[in-house]
Amino acid sequence: MRVFVAVQLQGCSICYMVSGVLLFDADISIHQCSSHDCIAEQELDVETIESVDQDENTTKLASLEKTRDMPLGVTVRNEHDRVIISRVVSGGPTEKSNLLSEGDETLEINGVPVRGKSVNDVHNILMHVKANFSYDPSEDPYVPCRELGLSFQKGDVLHVTSQDDPNWWQAYRDGHEDQKPLAGLIPDLLSSGKLWCAKKGKKQRKKLLFNPSKNIEHYTEDILTYEEVALYHQPPNRKRPIALIGPPNSGHDELRQRLLSLEPDRFAGAVPHTTRKPRAHEVNGREYNFVSRQSFESDLAAGKFTESGEFEQNLYGTNTDSVGQVVNSGKICLLCLHPRSLRVLCSSDLKPYIIFIRPPPPPQERFSTLLTRETLEKVREMEHSYGHLFDAVITNTEQEKSVSELLRLIDKLDIEPQWVPSDWVS
Incomplete structure (x- = not known):
C-alpha cells in the first residue's frame, strides 16, 4: 500500500509518498513503518495540495520504499486543530532521510485533509x-x-x-x-x-490471488486471507465497468441485454475483436474491431484479452482496450464473463464492479435431477473460488426484480464510495 502524507515545513511543503502502512495507536505513535534511503523528488504545482497556503512555496514529492520490520521512527500529537510531528527518533529511518522534522504539520494523508482531525481520526484513513x-x-x-x-x-x-x-x-x-x-x-x-x-x-x-493455469472445474483457487482495501469514489466521467458473472443458466446475459435496451445512452457493450474479414454490412469498430491475426496474438500474449476463442479458424475476443473505450466515452460498459476472465480485468486499471448472478432455486420436484445438481455444484464452485472478488450477489428469481436491483447497485456507485483493493487507488 502507498500512503501519501503531505506535511507543512518551514518555507515549503513536502508531500511524502510512503509505500507501506502507517498506523497510529492510542499514544499517537506511528508503528509498523520503515524505509530505506530510496528518495525520488518531483516538482509539483502547489495547488495539488488542498491545504497548502497559496504563496510562493512549491510542493515536493518524496518517495520512501518501506518494509514492515522496522518502525518509521516518528511520533505525532494533536495541537489545537493540527496534527504535528512531535518526535523524530534518533537513528531511525526518518532521521536518516532528513525529510521530516519536529514541529512539521501533517496536512493530508491519501489525499484526505487531516487538519481539524484527532489522531484517532487519522488512523481511520489508513488501514x-x-x-x-x-x-x-x-x-x-x-x-x-x-x-x-x-x-x-x-x-x-x-x-x-x-x-x-x-x-x-x-x-x-x-x-x-x-x-x-x-x-x-x-x-x-x-x-x-x-x-x-x-x-x-x-x-x-x-x-495467491490467481492461478490461471488451472480451471474452475479442477482446483480451489489460492486466496489471501486478508486483502488490503481502500475507499474509492468513481469520477462522474469515468464509470466502473460492470461484470456479470454466473453459470450458463443464470440469465446473466439476458439481464445484460435488458439493461442495454432499457438505457442505450447510459450502457454499452465492448466491441469485440476478430481476425475474420468484415462482411458487406459490417463497419470496423461497430460490430467488430477487425484486426490481423498477428495483432490479435500479440495482444493475447500481452494479457490484454479478458476472454478469447477460435471459431472456424478465426480468433474472437474482448480486449481491455475496447472496455477502456467505453469507459472513456462516459458510458457504463456491461460485460458477461467467465470467472477466469476476472484475472485480466482486475489486473487492469479499469476497476470493475463484479456482480454474481445466481440462478433461481429449482422447484422441489426437480431438485434431484442431474442437471439441477450440476448447476448447484457449479454455483458452489464459483462462489468458493471467486467469491472474494464479487462486489454483490443477486439471485435471479424474476427478471424485472433483478433488473431493478442491478440498477440500484449501479446507481449507488455514483453516490457512495466503495471498498476496492488498495492497489487500485494508490
Whole structure:
C-alpha cells in the first residue's frame, strides 16, 4: 500500500509518498513503518495540495520504499486543530532521510485533509482489510481471550488499529468503531492462513490471488486471507465497468441485454475483436474491431484479452482496450464473463464492479435431477473460488426484480464510495 502524507515545513511543503502502512495507536505513535534511503523528488504545482497556503512555496514529492520490520521512527500529537510531528527518533529511518522534522504539520494523508482531525481520526484513513474467510473466536483454541475476540464473516471490512502483537491484530468491523469501547482481536495474516488451512484440511498456505493455469472445474483457487482495501469514489466521467458473472443458466446475459435496451445512452457493450474479414454490412469498430491475426496474438500474449476463442479458424475476443473505450466515452460498459476472465480485468486499471448472478432455486420436484445438481455444484464452485472478488450477489428469481436491483447497485456507485483493493487507488 502507498500512503501519501503531505506535511507543512518551514518555507515549503513536502508531500511524502510512503509505500507501506502507517498506523497510529492510542499514544499517537506511528508503528509498523520503515524505509530505506530510496528518495525520488518531483516538482509539483502547489495547488495539488488542498491545504497548502497559496504563496510562493512549491510542493515536493518524496518517495520512501518501506518494509514492515522496522518502525518509521516518528511520533505525532494533536495541537489545537493540527496534527504535528512531535518526535523524530534518533537513528531511525526518518532521521536518516532528513525529510521530516519536529514541529512539521501533517496536512493530508491519501489525499484526505487531516487538519481539524484527532489522531484517532487519522488512523481511520489508513488501514482497512477485507476478510476472505469467516472467523468465530469461540471456535479458536488459540485466541488469548475469547471475550476480546472479534467475530467476522467473509467479505467484512475490518479497520485494523494495531499490528504490534506478532500473532493478534486489533481491529473493528467497518462502521462499528464508535459503537464499541474496545477493539477486538483477530488472527494476523500468517495465523489466519494457518487457521484457514486447518479448517480446509490443506497443508499449504493459501497466498495467491490467481492461478490461471488451472480451471474452475479442477482446483480451489489460492486466496489471501486478508486483502488490503481502500475507499474509492468513481469520477462522474469515468464509470466502473460492470461484470456479470454466473453459470450458463443464470440469465446473466439476458439481464445484460435488458439493461442495454432499457438505457442505450447510459450502457454499452465492448466491441469485440476478430481476425475474420468484415462482411458487406459490417463497419470496423461497430460490430467488430477487425484486426490481423498477428495483432490479435500479440495482444493475447500481452494479457490484454479478458476472454478469447477460435471459431472456424478465426480468433474472437474482448480486449481491455475496447472496455477502456467505453469507459472513456462516459458510458457504463456491461460485460458477461467467465470467472477466469476476472484475472485480466482486475489486473487492469479499469476497476470493475463484479456482480454474481445466481440462478433461481429449482422447484422441489426437480431438485434431484442431474442437471439441477450440476448447476448447484457449479454455483458452489464459483462462489468458493471467486467469491472474494464479487462486489454483490443477486439471485435471479424474476427478471424485472433483478433488473431493478442491478440498477440500484449501479446507481449507488455514483453516490457512495466503495471498498476496492488498495492497489487500485494508490
